[in-house]
Amino acid sequence: MIEYDFDGPTIDLGALLVDGTPSPADQIRIPLRMLNRHGLVAGATGTGKTVTLQVMAEQLSAQGVPVFLADVKGDLSGMAVAGAGSDKLLSRTAGIGQNWVGTPCPVEFYSLGGIGDGIPLRATMTDFGPTLLAKVLGLNETQESSLGLIFHFADQQGLPLLDLKDLRSVIQYLIDNPGVLKDVGGLSKQTAGVILRTLVNFEAQGAAQFFGEPAFDTADLLRVLPDGRGVVSMLELPAVQDRPALFSTFLMWLLADLFGELPEVGDPDKPKLVFFFDEAHLLFTGASKAFLQSITQTVRLIRSKGVGIFFVTQTPKDVPADVLAQLGARVQHALRAFTPQDAKALKATVSTFPHSGYDLEEVLTQLGIGEAVVTVLGDKGVPTPVAWTRLRAPQSQMGPIDQVVMRGFIAQSPLMPRYGTEVDRESAYEMLAARVLAQEPQAPAPTAPPPQQQEPSMIEGILGSSFFRSFTRSIASTLGREISRSIFGTAKRRR
Structure with a gap:
């Protein structure tokens, strides 16, 4: 189709289907430079959404664009090794004009807090901030406001909130x-008590491992290898897939941190990063109005930072209308209409597409596995006609790799020495404990002969001097005052 013939590099999705037969001459593509206009990959379970994600991520990496994706079910780790060809596969790829060659991607495996296989990915409570934490804890708007006040107090007092025990200690201090x-x-x-009890339950679910140091630097998601390939950062989530609110909100923290740290770049020739947000409905379920507004604003503005976001979910109705309106590319796999509710969702999905010559209500229920209807933004920002497409096959392995092989990749990672070992330095918990101890009345000490005085060393003299103590207090309070927060309440780092 001429509407999909773009100047410049593209991501090739597949071939147009004409009367059920692929037309290799009619390739369906997305301009690389338009991927920071975001997109949606949707479809019922088992229709090929994950494979589509893999196909796009492979090509982005090959063209020097770093990729972040969440591997919720554990079936994307095969991207680290080359795929194996078969007669059936090669016949299919030849039929759509794909020159298939098994090719691995450079993959970095992460895990939340070290649960499961991967480089431990942690955030401090200060970095995570009150807005996202309130979403994870399921707090109402009044409780969220109070949590923001607690963080404000810690910021102003120079009390580092590194982990859950730090936040609990600050709340208890404010109660007392x-x-x-x-x-x-x-x-x-009463509100403080509710938040405190919620935190205790949160910790009982194993959440303590996600918060602490060394905190992850999201700049490590932007790595490009010397050979020009973008690194695929893959967050392995099978070990925590029973805690969807936690990992979906943690993904939002990564995005919010990138938004706060990256400079404005306008419309670059290719994105700095493409972020695939799998199981996206988990992010929006039960979200407060303020949280949804923050997501909408981030999606709208992060485009100019060179970051593209693709939400992956079952139906477009899983994504709020204000967010859906920001998504330029659409890859819609098959939908099922087994119930009245399914039929209603089908009609709603059809209404979000540009007018086309297809009967989309019929087509969307007839799409085969590995097929989708596609529309993207062209070079001039105009949506392309809807195209029934047979999608390309991944060139890396489909499905997971052996756990031993994965652990070998993780052990060789240059990031493991930096993030592999947890650190527990002095923070709000210890500082407030010392403050409380200093306020307690001291019993008079028994009379004893004066000890023989010893000359302090030069180091001891400096550390014990009033000047040094005053200086360190000044630095701590200055750091507290200088913490600024993004639209999500996440701390902006000073690099």
């Missing part, structure tokens, strides 16, 4: 000292 926040409206003891 209610006058501390009286100038800003105070903190309800």
